[in-house]
Amino acid sequence: MATPQEHYERVLAQHYTWMFGVPFAQMVEGQKALLREAGVNKPGMALDLGCGSGFQAVALADLGAVHVHAFDTSAALLRELGGYACGRPVTTHEMDLMAFDLVVGAGADTIVCMGDTLTHLASKSDITVLFSKFANCLRKGGRLVLSWRDLCQPPVGLDRFIPIRSMDDRTMVCFLEDQGKTVLVHDLVQIRDKDGWQLQKSAYTKLKLSPRWIRSALGQAGLDPDYEQTTRGMTVLAATI
DSSP, X not given: OOOHHHHHHHTGGGGTTGGGOSOHHHHHHHHHHHHHHTXXXXXXXXXXXXXXXXXXXXXXXXXXXXXXXXXXXXXXXHHHHHHHHTTSXXXXXXXXXXXXXXXXXXXXXXXXXXXXXXGGSXXXXXXXXXXXHHHHHEEEEEEEEEEEEOOSSOOOGGGGEEEEEEOSSEEEEEEEEEOSXXXXXXXXXXXXXXXXXXXXXXXXXXXXXXXXXXXXXXXXXXXXXXXXEEETTEEEEEEEO
């Protein structure tokens, strides 16, 4: 079993943007609409934690952010984001998101932590520490937007096998294995080259996080949740300080 960082290095980073199945610019437009709906109208100085290839970071810049600090542990995804940023005010940081406050300790207007990043953390206690750091970093009236997939009731039986995307030369399937407090996520990618089909595979754990628990943890950190929406199993929750 791999850590999240190892999992991305072995398999997922090279397929991350591809697996969504739509052009990068279209993903950015969708994130812009989502962020507006969640109350992000003037991002100001913004942080994107677990930025991946940059859907949210570029969206924040296009929404008028003065500057976006984008954090991720994947050098490959940060290089990809650098190419998509195209002169936008985005600075990338290859580091553990738990240490983001070493770069930006205070004064943020907007923080986003989206795309299942929270479930990659080692424990719920890490999340409570992270939420306290959010509260300390945000200016009064600042906006926090989270998204994650609620895995508290993972699929069972054959429904545990989830097709992600398939093309003539590449196909991806995810398999979920319930482990009590966590879910073991197996990513299987088959790639066809001149020698035939080659299988890339890796597995890592994700935390089970319910919206109720997240709201409670935010409240304990002094953040006030005021927006929540769940679509196809992905919850978006926003809060203010």
